[in-house]
Amino acid sequence: MATIQTTTTGAIKLAGKRTRHTARMPFLWQVSMMAWRAIRITLRTPAEFLPGVFISVFFLFIYQDTLGNASGFLPGLAGKSYLGFILPLSVISTALSGASLAGQSIVRDIDNGYFDKLSLTPVSRSALVLGPMLAGALLLAFQALIVVVLGVILGLRPETGVGGIFTLLGYALLTGLAFSGFTVGIALLTGSPGATAGSSFLFFPLSFLTATFVPLDLLSGWIQTAATYNPITYILEAMRHLMLEGWDIEIMTRGFLSCLLMAAVTYSFALYGMRVRVRRK
Amino acid sequence: MSNREITAEMLIKRYGDFAAVNEVSFKVSDGEIFGFLGPNGAGKSTIVSILTTLALPTGGRATVGGYDVVTQADDVRQIAGVALQEIGLDPLMKSLEMLTIQGQLFGMSRRQAQDRAMELLHLVKLEKFTDRAVGKYSGGMRRRLDLALALVHEPYVLFLDEPTTGLDPASRRDIWEEVRRLNRDKGVTIFLTTQYLEEADELADRLAIIDAGKIVAEGTPSSLKASLGGESINLTFLDAAAVETAKAQLNGLANKMQVDRNTLRLYLPGAAAAVPTAVAKLQGAGIDLVSLTLTQPTLDDVFLEVTGQRFSADVKTEDTAEEVA
Structure with missing residues (x-):
């Protein structure tokens, strides 16, 4: 028995009936909710993210054991820990090999139709993009943490201590965000699991066209040119400096800006993918 | 608005x-x-x-x-x-x-x-x-x-x-x-x-x-079905002789009558409403009825009528049976 009553605002409301929910959730809430959902789903399929952890740990061991003894011959590294030099690379590899997690979660939603359901809600399109990106980045940062803990067990003693380790994880998070944005964009544009899984491999050259195994000034020719314009060079440099030398505002800022630049580019790409995907035909 | x-x-x-x-x-x-x-x-x-x-x-x-x-x-x-x-x-x-x-x-x-x-x-x-x-x-x-x-x-x-x-x-x-x-x-x-x-x-x-x-x-749904006018009362009797007697008794009640073995079909619009009249006439003549059913056209019939093809998915006859004691 609904009685009509006039509220103080003058709006007519049906008593005993729920008021309509036309309010929107705050944007950051939307993002964190979509991210939280993506993380939970990924954790329910351990087979999707465990190989990534395995690969990173594998790389760390291989680099350390095959190249570790040669570090004494590298100018500038004499007397320093090769582990500290190579661990950031391992962190980057982790971000690369795991970046497709973010894209995969979107492909799955497109495939099972849940994506359509979400796009019929008032959720912001940017939140639908940022949520999985953030989830991917957090998962990658977590994987990086495993790598770092392992590094410490192997004898890594960063110059900047615990603070340095957390800063390194921060870089890992931002790098993960950037790579995830790319796979999310590919996922939205293609809707294909294969293309999405493969997309992160496009970044692999980036991790080699840089100061991968030796410091930048030991590179020569076109590789040095490529490395100079490769943002990963500066992210690696910042992380390595943290591990081997200490705090340096300029180097850290350069690394941070490189991360942000990459993330901004891939986020725009992912948003473009979203626009194409939800465009009504 | x-x-x-x-x-x-x-x-x-x-x-x-x-x-x-x-x-x-x-x-x-x-x-x-x-x-x-x-x-x-x-x-x-x-x-x-x-x-x-x-x-x-x-x-x-x-x-x-x-x-x-x-x-x-x-x-x-x-x-x-x-x-x-x-x-x-x-x-x-x-x-x-x-x-x-x-x-x-x-x-x-x-x-x-x-x-x-x-x-x-x-x-x-x-x-x-x-x-x-x-x-x-x-x-x-x-x-x-x-x-x-x-x-x-x-x-x-x-x-x-x-x-x-x-x-x-x-x-x-x-x-x-x-x-x-x-x-x-x-x-x-x-x-x-x-x-x-x-x-x-x-x-x-x-x-x-x-x-x-x-x-x-x-x-x-009912107006679509009614538009076909295919409603019928189906009366089943003990033997062919009873069918013939009944047919004579009910003449004029329906637009069309059809005999199918021991069953007599009366085609008329508003078939349900005509049931009491039909039953009263049969009782008056002392004819025993074995069963009485009503058939309404189905939506499938409507579909056939308007598109010229049958529905392949589930073709069902929807007989509304009404037993008379």
Whole structure:
């Protein structure tokens, strides 16, 4: 028995009936909710993210054991820990090999139709993009943490201590965000699991066209040119400096800006993918 | 101004040269259950995706709740609930999680959303399965959850695209029950597509038959059937002699009489109303009746009439039997 009553605002409301929910959730809430959902789903399929952890740990061991003894011959590294030099690379590899997690979660939603359901809600399109990106980045940062803990067990003693380790994880998070944005964009544009899984491999050259195994000034020719314009060079440099030398505002800022630049580019790409995907035909 | 109506005017959807929807117009009134009946590929789902703002029409105009589906898509989404033919569920999530997220995305607090989720899980009788991954649900359970998801934000208008396709008869009944209840208790306007004649007959206040992108007939299920005038009273007797006597007695009552072994068929409009007269005449003449049935034309007959082809999906005869002692 609904009685009509006039509220103080003058709006007519049906008593005993729920008021309509036309309010929107705050944007950051939307993002964190979509991210939280993506993380939970990924954790329910351990087979999707465990190989990534395995690969990173594998790389760390291989680099350390095959190249570790040669570090004494590298100018500038004499007397320093090769582990500290190579661990950031391992962190980057982790971000690369795991970046497709973010894209995969979107492909799955497109495939099972849940994506359509979400796009019929008032959720912001940017939140639908940022949520999985953030989830991917957090998962990658977590994987990086495993790598770092392992590094410490192997004898890594960063110059900047615990603070340095957390800063390194921060870089890992931002790098993960950037790579995830790319796979999310590919996922939205293609809707294909294969293309999405493969997309992160496009970044692999980036991790080699840089100061991968030796410091930048030991590179020569076109590789040095490529490395100079490769943002990963500066992210690696910042992380390595943290591990081997200490705090340096300029180097850290350069690394941070490189991360942000990459993330901004891939986020725009992912948003473009979203626009194409939800465009009504 | 928001209402609970759905209108379509000369709606067209073309894919290249192929017109999936060809100049379709209709109006669904506030609180009505409107059925769209047609075979696979008739254009039903295309119309639903236009009305629910997933696709754009090539031509024409449509409104849902007074909002234009092209220019006011966001408003349409706020008042319309949609359960598509392709169920959009994430198999890794649990029903409670999915409903809660849906509620939050429509602006509820987490608490409100959870309450609403539990309320809906009770409504669709899934409250015992909140903790099971949706991927492990049966077909009927998935449909019911999908329906619950469409109801989270208390829509005024509900679109159901083939809601019972692929379901067993029991689950189908459950869904029908739910649809009727929503319509009756909450006054939700329901737009339903189906390829089951029985479903359209059972649920729809009014229906349109669509074939090859065009509406070929429209009306209430009974008016559509009545338009065929194929109603009959079927009387079965003990032997052929009784049939002949009865035929003589009942002469003039029906438009047409037909003898089929021991059965006499009387074709006449308003057959049910003529039953007492027929029975009284037979009793007056002392003729014993073995059985009496009424036959009404089915929607399948209507479909055959308007499209020139039979429905392949489920051809059923719907005899309403009435035993006379």
